[in-house]
Amino acid sequence: MLTNPSQALIRNNNYFAQHNVLVLNYEADTFAHQCLEFADNVTALALDFNHHLTLSPYENDKLQCYFGHQLPESLAEKKFDSVIIYFPKAKPLMGYLLQLAAQHLRIDGQLIIVGENKGGVKSIDKLTPHYYSPPIKQDNARHCLVYVCYLTQAAPALLINDWVSQYALDTPQGTLQICNMVGVFSEKRLDQGTELLLSHLPDNLHGRVLDFGCGAGVITAALLKVNPTLNMECIDINAMALISCELTLAANNMHAKVYPSDGFNQISGKFDGIISNPPFHDGLISTTDIATLFVQQSATHLTSKGLWLIVANRHLRYSDTIATHFGKVNTLAENNKYKLYQHQC
DSSP, X not given: OOOHHHHHHHHTGGGTTTOEEEEESOOSSOHHHHGGGTXXXXXXEESBXXXXXXHGGGOBTTEEEEESSSOOGGGTTOOEEEEEEEOOSSTTHHHHHHHHHHHHEEXXXXXXXXXXXXXXXXXXXXXSOTTBOOOEEEEEETTEEEEEEEBOSOOOOOOGGGGEEEEEEEETTXXXXXXXXXXXXXXXXXXXXXXXXXXXXXXXXXXXXXXXTOTTSHHHXXXXXXOTTOEEEEEESBHHHHHHXXXXXXXXXXXXXXXXXXXXXXXXXXXXEEEEOOOOEETTEEOSHHHHHHHHXXXXXXXXXXEEEEEEETTSOOHHHHHHHHSSOOEEEEOSSEEEEEEEO
């Protein structure tokens, strides 16, 4: 089933018929594969690892699928007739996507932008850089808008440092340098949930430790600051979060394994510690499904004496799930917004 933005694009397939097409920030469907009914060749770049996993089984000699914040080095100079951008949930990310698209469009190449009416796409006029022609609305369908414009001149080179903010963050473990790529949420201060977690870290953490939903790497950097011998692994599904985490570690002269994983599906082996301020949003929708599955899978990925530590919004009812899979619920600490749950095997 195609999402509404993808259905709107299919309605306007004449814009990319017989074209070599690049699709950026696509959604959890198979539009890029169906696009081959009209386009000559499609390259698809997902910024969400789950979306990549949805499409990648359809990869063939005319459909190339990638995950990350940009195309691989081997395609850095590749140009396309058309680039399609799905307007992102995080509006500030659109500027990055527009410049990324310009790196891969030939001069006079076509940019197609699609987004839901209520998702911010109506502001595209103000967001489009000068090296594009003004975007023109071509369709209003499936509660979505479709805009088209053209690359009129070469764009500046895309430099990651232009899209990252670095700031000092005070934590119970000391001051850290945090790097945040555009599109990754940050208040430039320690949020109450992470502060509660970091204020109650146990002294017996050791060995292989997982930071589930690592974001910009705040938890991992704090852990390594007090115990640099930890064998940290950081996972997330968001490409911008993963590059943020890598940059944060580099800024603090720290090392960890950073990689995408759909829950525990890309993970092997067990951990001596699993620590998380887990995500509970899928796009703009609040859901406990991610955290519930995290609890279930965590129970099977701890060593015999492993430590499990999770901070969660107190209004989200995780207690029953935790009790089911760990046998009991141990609330280590709480404040007016969060609860800190712990289990020691």
